[in-house]
Amino acid sequence: MKDVLSLLRFDLTQALRNRGVVIWVLLFPLLLATVFVFMFDGYASGEAAHAARVGVVSDGSAAADELVAVLDELASGEEAVLEVVTYPDEASAAEGAQSEEVCAYVVASADAAPRMEVPARSTGTVDQAVVQLVLERYLQVSSTLATVAEADPAALPSADAATRLAEALAGDDVESVRLSVLRTESSEFARYYYAMLGFSSLMGAQVALLLVVTKRADGSPEGARRQLGAVGPVRQLASALLAAWVVVFVCLVVALVYIRVVADVSFGGREGLAVAACAACALVSCAIGTFIGSIPRLSTSAKDVICTIATMGLSLPAGLFGTPSLRLADWLSLHLPWAQAINPAVQVGEAFYRLAFYDSLAPFAQSVGTILSISAVLLAVAALFMRRQRYAAL
Amino acid sequence: MTDIVRVEGLVKRYGQTLALDHLDLAVAQGEIFGLLGPNGCGKTTAINCILQLLTYDRGSIELFGEPMAPSRHDLKRRIGVVPQQVAVLDELTVRENVDAFCALYVPDRRERRRLVDEALDFVGLAEHATKRPRRLSGGLARRLNIACGIAHRPELLFLDEPTVAVDPQSRNAILDGICRLRDSGATVVYTSHYMEEVEQICGRVMIMDAGRAIAQGTCDELKRLIDAGEKIVAQTGPLAPETLARLEALPCVRRASYADGELRVDCAPAAHALVDVLEELRAAGVSCGRVWSEPPTLNDVFLELCGRELRD
Numbered sequence: 001m002k003d004v005l006s007l008l009r010f011d012l013t014q015a016l017r018n019r020g021v022v023i024w025v026l027l028f029p030l031l032l033a034t035v036f037v038f039m040f041d042g043y044a045s046g047e048a049a050h051a052a053r054v055g056v057v058s059d060g061s062a063a064a065d066e067l068v069a070v071l072d073e074l075a076s077g078e079e080a081v082l083e084v085v086t087y088p089d090e091a092s093a094a095e096g097a098q099s100e101e102v103c104a105y106v107v108a109s110a111d112a113a114p115r116m117e118v119p120a121r122s123t124g125t126v127d128q129a130v131v132q133l134v135l136e137r138y139l140q141v142s143s144t145l146a147t148v149a150e151a152d153p154a155a156l157p158s159a160d161a162a163t164r165l166a167e168a169l170a171g172d173d174v175e176s177v178r179l180s181v182l183r184t185e186s187s188e189f190a191r192y193y194y195a196m197l198g199f200s201s202l203m204g205a206q207v208a209l210l211l212v213v214t215k216r217a218d219g220s221p222e223g224a225r226r227q228l229g230a231v232g233p234v235r236q237l238a239s240a241l242l243a244a245w246v247v248v249f250v251c252l253v254v255a256l257v258y259i260r261v262v263a264d265v266s267f268g269g270r271e272g273l274a275v276a277a278c279a280a281c282a283l284v285s286c287a288i289g290t291f292i293g294s295i296p297r298l299s300t301s302a303k304d305v306i307c308t309i310a311t312m313g314l315s316l317p318a319g320l321f322g323t324p325s326l327r328l329a330d331w332l333s334l335h336l337p338w339a340q341a342i343n344p345a346v347q348v349g350e351a352f353y354r355l356a357f358y359d360s361l362a363p364f365a366q367s368v369g370t371i372l373s374i375s376a377v378l379l380a381v382a383a384l385f386m387r388r389q390r391y392a393a394l
Numbered sequence: 395m396t397d398i399v400r401v402e403g404l405v406k407r408y409g410q411t412l413a414l415d416h417l418d419l420a421v422a423q424g425e426i427f428g429l430l431g432p433n434g435c436g437k438t439t440a441i442n443c444i445l446q447l448l449t450y451d452r453g454s455i456e457l458f459g460e461p462m463a464p465s466r467h468d469l470k471r472r473i474g475v476v477p478q479q480v481a482v483l484d485e486l487t488v489r490e491n492v493d494a495f496c497a498l499y500v501p502d503r504r505e506r507r508r509l510v511d512e513a514l515d516f517v518g519l520a521e522h523a524t525k526r527p528r529r530l531s532g533g534l535a536r537r538l539n540i541a542c543g544i545a546h547r548p549e550l551l552f553l554d555e556p557t558v559a560v561d562p563q564s565r566n567a568i569l570d571g572i573c574r575l576r577d578s579g580a581t582v583v584y585t586s587h588y589m590e591e592v593e594q595i596c597g598r599v600m601i602m603d604a605g606r607a608i609a610q611g612t613c614d615e616l617k618r619l620i621d622a623g624e625k626i627v628a629q630t631g632p633l634a635p636e637t638l639a640r641l642e643a644l645p646c647v648r649r650a651s652y653a654d655g656e657l658r659v660d661c662a663p664a665a666h667a668l669v670d671v672l673e674e675l676r677a678a679g680v681s682c683g684r685v686w687s688e689p690p691t692l693n694d695v696f697l698e699l700c701g702r703e704l705r706d
Contacts, residue, residue, distance in 0.1 A: 002501050006501045013486060217447055221479045222481045224477065225481040228445055230498055230499045232465070
């Protein structure tokens with residue numbers, strides 16, 4: 001054990017001073033998370049509510065005044081959904097809409113039902129949808145009130161009618177409760193961060209690859225020299241794997257803390273278990289690196305290329321690369337579930353997703369179990385490769 | 395004297411290719427043993443088999459009087475290797491590299507610190523201890539390569555062409571260092587393509603070709619194996635063809651040629667070749683400027699035994 005520990009220090013130093021490891025395993029996930037933060041923050045601010053600017057043309061009739069009163073009510077207060085601009089006639093309102101002073105205008109008269117006009121060159125905007133919704137609801141409530149008035153005229157004192165109608169439209173007396181079947185509120189963006197952790201785990205395979213290749217007699221001149229030493233190959237590999245695991249684990253925990261604190265990504269209050277999941281993810285990372293490093297008759301550069309292709313290829317169905325990637329992930333989950341089940345990048349993302357959103361820890365444990373199983377299989381195959389190569393040929 | 399390395403009947407095949415053909419080798423304690431041969435003759439394969447980096451088909455290998463095996467870490471602890479290619483870790487500094495390779499033999503950190511200091515002083519790299527290998531010149535990198543192989547004070551050291559591509563000063567320092575290692579009790583197996591180096595430092599030499607040992611002995615013993623005498627060179631004025639013919643007719647002369655004011659005479663082994671040649675020149679009335687005689691070298695032996703045709 002003492003000789004393993006004395007080698008561990010050098011393996012850790014070698015890994016931490018390797019430029020590729022620092023850039024791709026430590027810094028790149030943080031950079032990617034930062035990009036996500038800004039990207040998704042842009043989405044969020046784009047969805048922030050603001051008052052829709054609408055024009056109103058009224059003929060001064062009682063019916064028109066009633067509608068104007070409702071719109072004015074919706075345009076008042078801190079959470080106003082409308083901003084009303086009054087025009088003297090329809091021509092000036094149309095001009096205002098064409099010049100995009102308002103998104104649409106409403107014509108209110110005693111002769112006909114209120115009507116909404118939109119400029120021809122700009123239709124289907126969110127603001128227009130808001131105005132349309134308000135108008136439809138006004139007509140719906142007006143129709144209801146007319147029916148009530150016809151059945152029981154005393155129920156509707158005319159003085160309060162407009163106010164009550166506005167209150168009804170504003171929805172003060174309606175309480176909506178958002179229900180979620182998940183443990184914590186779901187975020188469509190969280191999935192990207194979990195997929196990013198899966199991607200980071202696979203990127204971490206570079207660490208084990210670097211250390212294994214420089215320990216193997218057939219991997220590099222340094223490896224051949226090390227194999228001549230008085231410490232056996234198993235102990236040397238143990239030191240390499242331990243060092244790789246520590247480095248990847250620390251990098252994953254750093255990424256985890258970063259996305260928890262900076263990106264405010266939820267882990268369902270189970271941060272301790274998330275760190276434990278990182279330990280399993282670091283293990284699968286080491287297993288992948290060891291497996292690729294042990295492939296016989298391949299140069300180190302070819303192994304590097306395989307590692308990179310594997311990382312990108314396995315991360316694709318994990319949903320890291322935007323909506324098409326997410327659709328692919330969903331399609332594979334539906335049609336080729338086994339392919340997702342043996343994909344370590346998918347399983348890592350799933351582990352964090354299940355940890356955050358499921359009440360039961362069983363699904364999380366299942367993902368972690370899958371990750372550990374994949375690790376065991378890869379390490380077993382790597383051991384087989386290494387055993388066959390030992391002292392056979394250089 | 396005790397044999398530190400004893401190899402008997404070593405056979406190694408790569409498919410149909412016979413890389414080592416019943417190789418016998420014995421290296422005595424405290425000597426510098428030279429292993430010579432053209433490219434592909436089996437030198438490195440032999441060393442890799444001895445070090446158990448390669449399996450072999452037949453034969454036996456004993457180191458320090460005990461059978462060598464891949465799991466004999468107790469024997470490996472007593473061996474140092476300086477490979478042909480500079481095999482160090484780019485991520486570690488000079489000092490850390492020596493320390494890292496020394497840690498494969500010496501787990502105690504305090505003891506290692508002393509050994510690393512000594513190794514760095516030995517190869518003259520103490521002032522470069524904090525540099526990364528890629529910032530070293532070719533000669534310094536070679537010296538680092540050596541320091542990594544000797545830091546744990548091996549009793550048996552394998553040096554595989556350690557002076558390739560280094561300047562004369564660095565080469566001289568390396569050769570001096572190897573002799574000091576021998577003087578301190580180490581046994582050295584040294585391979586090189588530089589014959590003058592081998593002649594300078596090796597007590598005994600083996601010449602290999604096609605996986606076999608074709609000659610073995612001290613440098614003088616090897617020179618006696620070939621039928622070559624000294625080469626006499628004389629700077630003279632124009633030489634008549636009949637004078638050249640008379641020179642070639644001398645019993646001690648094999649061949650004589652004249653070009654650019656320089657007469658070259660290849661002699662058979664004989665006691666008075668120089669005297670005979672000079673007397674013949676005086677008789678012909680030829681006055682000489684500088685005259686010198688070159689004894690046969692290991693290079694002559696090598697070319698005589700391995701042939702002069704180009705190899706892969």
